[in-house]
Amino acid sequence: MQLIKDQQIIDNTWQFIADTDELKSGDISMPLARWQGEKPQLLAHDGKLGVRISSADSVDELADDLEKLQLIELDFPDFADGRLFSQAWLLRGRYDYHGEIRAIGHFIPDQVFYLARVGVNAFSPETSEELPEIINKLKDFTVNYQSSIN
Amino acid sequence: MYQYTDTDQTLVDERVAQFRRQTEQFLKGELSEDHYRALRLRNGVYIQTHAPLLRVAGPYGLLNSKQVRKLAHIARFYDKKYCHFTTRQNIQFNWPKLETIPDILAELASVQMHSIQTSGNCMRNTTTDHLAGVCVDEIEDPRPYCEIIRQWTTLHPEFDYLPRKFKIAVSGALHDRAATQFHDIGLHLVKNAEGEVGFKVIVGGGLGRTPIIGQVIKPYLEKKHLLSYLEAILRIYNLYGRRDNKYKARIKILVKESSLAKFSALVDKEWSHLKDNNELSSERIAAMCAQFSAPAYDDGAVDDQSFAQQQAADQAFATWVKHNTANHKVSGYRAAFVSLKAPDSPPGDMTDDQLDAVADLADTYSFGEIRVTHRQNLILADIKQADLYSLWQKLAELKLATPNIGTATDMICCPGLDFCSLANAGSIGIAKEINEALDDMDYIHDIGDLKINMSGCMNGCAHQSVGHIGILGVDKKGTEWYQLTLGGSSENNAAIGERLGPAVAKDQITQAIVTILDVYIKQRLEEESFLDMVNRVGITPFKEQVYATH
Numbered sequence: 057m058q059l060i061k062d063q064q065i066i067d068n069t070w071q072f073i074a075d076t077d078e079l080k081s082g083d084i085s086m087p088l089a090r091w092q093g094e095k096p097q098l099l100a101h102d103g104k105l106g107v108r109i110s111s112a113d114s115v116d117e118l119a120d121d122l123e124k125l126q127l128i129e130l131d132f133p134d135f136a137d138g139r140l141f142s143q144a145w146l147l148r149g150r151y152d153y154h155g156e157i158r159a160i161g162h163f164i165p166d167q168v169f170y171l172a173r174v175g176v177n178a179f180s181p182e183t184s185e186e187l188p189e190i191i192n193k194l195k196d197f198t199v200n201y202q203s204s205i206n
Numbered sequence: 207m208y209q210y211t212d213t214d215q216t217l218v219d220e221r222v223a224q225f226r227r228q229t230e231q232f233l234k235g236e237l238s239e240d241h242y243r244a245l246r247l248r249n250g251v252y253i254q255t256h257a258p259l260l261r262v263a264g265p266y267g268l269l270n271s272k273q274v275r276k277l278a279h280i281a282r283f284y285d286k287k288y289c290h291f292t293t294r295q296n297i298q299f300n301w302p303k304l305e306t307i308p309d310i311l312a313e314l315a316s317v318q319m320h321s322i323q324t325s326g327n328c329m330r331n332t333t334t335d336h337l338a339g340v341c342v343d344e345i346e347d348p349r350p351y352c353e354i355i356r357q358w359t360t361l362h363p364e365f366d367y368l369p370r371k372f373k374i375a376v377s378g379a380l381h382d383r384a385a386t387q388f389h390d391i392g393l394h395l396v397k398n399a400e401g402e403v404g405f406k407v408i409v410g411g412g413l414g415r416t417p418i419i420g421q422v423i424k425p426y427l428e429k430k431h432l433l434s435y436l437e438a439i440l441r442i443y444n445l446y447g448r449r450d451n452k453y454k455a456r457i458k459i460l461v462k463e464s465s466l467a468k469f470s471a472l473v474d475k476e477w478s479h480l481k482d483n484n485e486l487s488s489e490r491i492a493a494m495c496a497q498f499s500a501p502a503y504d505d506g507a508v509d510d511q512s513f514a515q516q517q518a519a520d521q522a523f524a525t526w527v528k529h530n531t532a533n534h535k536v537s538g539y540r541a542a543f544v545s546l547k548a549p550d551s552p553p554g555d556m557t558d559d560q561l562d563a564v565a566d567l568a569d570t571y572s573f574g575e576i577r578v579t580h581r582q583n584l585i586l587a588d589i590k591q592a593d594l595y596s597l598w599q600k601l602a603e604l605k606l607a608t609p610n611i612g613t614a615t616d617m618i619c620c621p622g623l624d625f626c627s628l629a630n631a632g633s634i635g636i637a638k639e640i641n642e643a644l645d646d647m648d649y650i651h652d653i654g655d656l657k658i659n660m661s662g663c664m665n666g667c668a669h670q671s672v673g674h675i676g677i678l679g680v681d682k683k684g685t686e687w688y689q690l691t692l693g694g695s696s697e698n699n700a701a702i703g704e705r706l707g708p709a710v711a712k713d714q715i716t717q718a719i720v721t722i723l724d725v726y727i728k729q730r731l732e733e734e735s736f737l738d739m740v741n742r743v744g745i746t747p748f749k750e751q752v753y754a755t756h
C-alpha cells in the first residue's frame with residue numbers, strides 16, 4: 057500500500073497490530089491502550105514503534121513517551137470530527153514531537169491542506185486513487201492569516 | 207474601512223478556485239453528497255426548500271458602495287432581483303443556481319468580499335455594533351479588533367471542524383447593540399481601574415433551541431492577549447465540546463455542563479502555554495486602527511440652520527428624524543437608518559434597484575459606506591444634518607424611509623415556511639398581517655420602543671427568545687400555531703422571554719399581538735416602555751386578556 061509522506065508518494069513499511077494480535081517483526085503501530093499496557097516488552101522490540109490514536113484519546117497521555125515513538129497515526133472516525141486537528145497541533149506545538157504524524161481513516165482530501173498546517177506530514181487515504189489528488193490539494197493555498205505549526 | 211492587501215486578495219481568490227474545483231468534482235459525481243455538503247456549507251451554500259441559498263459575509267456589517275452595487279448585480283443576474291440582510295449582518299441570496307455559485311464568488315472576490323465560513327460547524331462572521339465608530343457612548347471603536355478576529359478565524363486550520371458553529375461578537379460601547387451576551391464568545395471593550403482599555407470576555411451564550419445568557423469568563427483581558435485567549439477557548443471547545451448530539455454541541459452546553467469554574471480552569475491552563483508566544487503587538491493594533499480612521503468630517507456641519515427649520519416645517523420629516531436617525535459623535539452629523547421594514551415587503555429584503563440607489567446615496571452623502579444592522583436594516587452612518595432632508599426624500603421615493611426603526615413594525619423575521627425546509631410555520635405572512643393590523647403610524651409611535659422577533663421553528667433564527675415579544679412557529683398535527691413569549695432582551699439587561707401560555711392558532715396570532723399592545727397602552731406608567739412594563743407587572747395582565755376569549 058502506498059501513502060504520501062512529506063509530499064512524496066512512498067510505500068508503507070509499517071504494520072498495525074490490534075490489541076489481541078500477535079507481535080510482528082518490523083515497524084509496528086498499535087492502539088494507545090496496548091502501548092500503555094505492554095510498554096516494557098514493546099521497548100525490547102526489534103523494529104520502530106508507533107501508536108494509533110483516535111479522536112477521544114488524549115495525546116497528553118503520550119507526552120512522556122514521544123521520544124520512543126517514530127509514528128503517531130491519527131485515525132479519523134469521521135471527517136467531521138475535528139478533535140484530531142487539535143491533537144496534531146498539541147503533538148507538535150506543545151510536546152515538540154518530531155516523528156511522523158500520519159492521517160488515516162475517514163479524513164478527506166479536501167482537509168489535507170489544514171492537516172498539514174497543524175503538523176500532519178503523512179496521509180494514508182482509503183483508496184490509492186486519492187494519492188495524486190492529495191498531492192494537489194496540499195497546495196490549495198499559498199497564503200494564510202494565522203500562525204499554526206506550518 | 208479595511209482594504210485588502212495582496213495576501214487577503216490571494217487568499218480569497220484561491221478559495222474561489224478551490225470551491226470551483228470542489229463543485230465541479232461534485233457535479234461530475236466524484237465527490238460524495240456528504241463530503242460536498244460540509245465543503246459547500248463552509249462557503250455559505252445551503253440547500254433549502256426551493257434552491258440553494260448563498261450567505262455572503264458582511265464583515266462586521268460594513269460595506270462600501272462598490273460592494274453594494276456588486277450585490278445588486280448578483281441579485282439581478284444570478285437571482286430573482288433581490289437579496290436578504292440577516293441578523294448577523296450578512297447577505298443572503300435565495301435563488302442562485304449551484305453551478306453559478308463559483309462565478310458569484312469570483313464576482314464577490316473582485317470587490318473584496320467572500321462567503322467563507324458563513325455556515326457550517328466553524329467560526330463564523332464576527333459581528334459588531336452597527337454604530338461603531340460614530341456612536342456617542344463608545345469606549346473604543348471595535349472594528350479594528352473585528353478585522354483582526356476576521357483574519358484569525360478565516361481558514362483557521364485547527365478549528366474548521368468544530369462540534370458546532372461558533373459565533374463571536376464585539377462591542378465597544380456602553381450600550382450593547384451587538385447581542386454579545388448571546389454569542390459563543392462576546393467581547394466588550396472596557397476600561398480597567400488604571401484607565402487602560404482591554405476586553406471583558408463573555409462565553410457560552412447562544413440562542414437557538416436552548417437560549418442561554420453568556421457568562422463573564424475574564425473581566426479584563428489585555429489587548430495583546432486577545433488571539434491567544436481566543437485560541438485557548440477554541441482548543442478546549444474543539445477537544446471537549448460534545449459531538450454525540452448536535453443539539454448539545456454548542457459551547458454553551460459545554461460551559462453549562464462542566465460549570466464556568468471548571469471550563470475556565472481548563473482554558474486558563476491551556477492559555478498559560480500560549481499567552482507569551484502569540485502576542486498581538488501594539489504596532490499591529492495601531493496599523494489596524496489606522497484602517498478605520500475617521501473620514502474627513504466637515505467642521506462647519508454644525509453651523510447649518512436648515513435642519514431645524516425643515517423639521518419645524520415638515521412633520522413627516524421630523525418624525526423620520528426622530529425614529530430613523532441616531533446621534534453622532536461629531537456635532538452636525540447624524541447616522542440615518544435605511545428601513546428595510548416597509549409594510550408590503552418581507553423584512554430585510556432589498557431589490558437590485560434599491561441596492562444600486564442606496565449605493566449612490568452612500569457616495570453622495572456618507573463617504574461611500576453602508577452598514578448592516580443586526581435587526582436587518584441598513585445605516586448610512588455619517589450624514590451631515592443639512593443633507594438629511596434630501597436624503598429622506600430620496601429614501602422615501604425608494605420606499606426605504608418607513609419611520610419605524612425600533613418600533614412594533616421593525617420586526618425581525620426568519621424566512622419560515624416560505625423558504626426554509628425546517629419551518630413549522632410561516633413567518634413572513636404573519637409579519638405582513640401584523641403590519642396591516644398596525645397600519646396607523648401614530649399608534650406605532652405611541653407604543654414606542656418595541657422589538658418583535660418571529661421564527662418559524664425553535665432553531666430561532668430570528669431570535670424570538672430575546673424579543674420583547676417573541677413569536678415562535680410550532681406545528682400541531684400539521685397546522686401552524688404560534689407560541690408567544692414576553693420580556694426578552696438581547697441588550698445590556700439580557701433576558702430570555704417568558705412563555706405567555708398555550709400556543710395560539712394562525713388566525714388568532716395577529717389579534718393576540720394587538721391585545722398585548724392594548725394592555726400595554728392601558729396599563730403603562732408615564733414614559734414606561736413596553737419592556738419596562740413587562741418587567742414591572744410580569745406576564746399575568748397580558749395573559750388574562752390574550753386568553754380571555756379562548
Ligand code: HEM
Pocket residue numbers: 252254259291292293294298370388389412413414415456619620621625626627628665666667668669
Ligand atoms: C432558510 C434557510 C435556513 C436554515 C435551513 C437555517 C437553519 C438554522 C438552524 C438549524 C439553526 C439552529 C442552529 C443551532 O441551534 O445551533 C439556525 C439558527 C440560526 N439562524 Fe438559521 N437557518 C436559515 C435561515 C436563516 C436566516 C435567513 C437567518 C437570518 C435572518 C438565520 C440566522 C440564524 C441565527 C441568528 C441563528 C441562531 C444562532 C444562535 O444560536 O445563536 N438563519 N438556523
Ligand code: SF4
Pocket residue numbers: 620621622623626627628629630661662663664665666667668
Ligand atoms: S427559525 Fe426555523 S423556520 Fe426560521 S429560518 Fe430558522 S430554521 Fe428555518
